[in-house]
Amino acid sequence: xxxxxMKKLTKQQERGQRIRELRRQGKLxxxxxxxxxxxSENTLKAWxxxxxxxxxEKGAKTLxxxxxxxxxxxxxxxxxxxxxxxxxxxTKTDKQVYNNxxxxxxxxxxxxxxYKQRYPSATYLAIDDDGMLPFFxxxxxxxxxxxxxxxxxxxxNQVCIIETEHETKLVRRVMPGxxxxxxHLFCTNLETSVETPIIYNIGIHSIAPVNWHxxxxxxx
Numbered sequence: 001x002x003x004x005x006m007k008k009l010t011k012q013q014e015r016g017q018r019i020r021e022l023r024r025q026g027k028l029x030x031x032x033x034x035x036x037x038x039x040s041e042n043t044l045k046a047w048x049x050x051x052x053x054x055x056x057e058k059g060a061k062t063l064x065x066x067x068x069x070x071x072x073x074x075x076x077x078x079x080x081x082x083x084x085x086x087x088x089x090x091t092k093t094d095k096q097v098y099n100n101x102x103x104x105x106x107x108x109x110x111x112x113x114x115y116k117q118r119y120p121s122a123t124y125l126a127i128d129d130d131g132m133l134p135f136f137x138x139x140x141x142x143x144x145x146x147x148x149x150x151x152x153x154x155x156x157n158q159v160c161i162i163e164t165e166h167e168t169k170l171v172r173r174v175m176p177g178x179x180x181x182x183x184h185l186f187c188t189n190l191e192t193s194v195e196t197p198i199i200y201n202i203g204i205h206s207i208a209p210v211n212w213h214x215x216x217x218x219x220x
Contacts, residue, residue, distance in 0.1 A: 008120045012054025017123075018079055019048050019055065019063065024169050025128070026070045037066045055079065082116070112143065115212055121146045123208045125161050125169055131187035131194040132159065132171055140215050142171060144208030152183075155207045159188070165203035171210065177201040 009017070023033050030048065034041040039062075047055045047063075055063075060079040067074050116122050124143035127136045136142060136159075144161050147154065155174045162185060163169050172185035179201045187197040 010050055010054075012050030014050075014082060015055040015060075015079060016048040016050045018082065019044075020167075021125075021169070022063075022067050022072050022074060023048075024167060025072055026067075027168070028070075029167065037069070039066075082113070111214070112141070115143055119145050123161055123206070124212075125171060127171060129170075129192070129194050131189055131192045131197060133189040133192070135159065135188060136171060136213065137215070140213060142210045142214075143212035144210045146206050146208045152204065152207055155209055158209045161208040161210060162204055163206040164199075165205060167205075172199070174207065 023030070026033070028036065030044055031041055033039070034044045043059075046052045047059060057076060057080060060076045063079060064074055064076055112124065116124070122143055122145050124141060127138055127140045127142065130138060142161060153176075156176055158174060159171060160174050161169065161171055162174065164185075170185075173188060175184040175186055177183045177200065181203060182201040183204055185199040185202060187194055189197075
């Protein structure tokens with residue numbers, strides 16, 4: 001569960017956030033990920049939470065190898081220092097999109113790094129489904145600043161980066177739920193291929209209204 005605090009994260013905690021972001025792209029729980037790749041769940045937890053010194057360079061090399069087995073490309077430099085952009089899992093499903101993604105990284109690296117430096121509580125995500133067309137396409141990068149839990153109501157009817165109670169991270173329009181402390185999450189694309197275009201009454205760990213959006217390539 002993410003903490004809703006404006007306190008600046010340590011380098012170890014920032015590394016942990018990056019690990020979680022990639023693990024969740026593979027849609028695996030911490031336990032499932034650890035068991036699948038022969039890791040200690042306690043070690044992975046320490047890396048993700050920045051405990052006991054957090055992720056080491058040796059551990060980062062291990063994770064780079066593991067993530068590549070999952071089809072998720074990243075580098076030791078990105079895991080350790082946040083430099084560069086990780087390649088989203090979904091972009092590897094199409095070779096041309098994948099190549100365009102790589103070509104488009106360089107001019108965004110400095111801009112996104114500046115954004116995250118200016119707003120320490122920012123989070124970002126690469127769009128991996130067609131649920132938010134025509135506004136956001138697969139491969140687009142969006143970012144936003146996480147708001148405190150007490151202000152979640154201010155995100156109503158906005159498109160946000162959301163982390164659900166099931167540790168799923170996605171971009172959806174937020175609407176009030178019919179149960180206490182729950183929300184409905186809507187796709188904007190009426191013809192989406194997303195299996196569940198409306199998620200009803202789900203608990204949310206974090207909300208970040210999208211206020212930064214970049215396309216890495218032109219739609220074909």
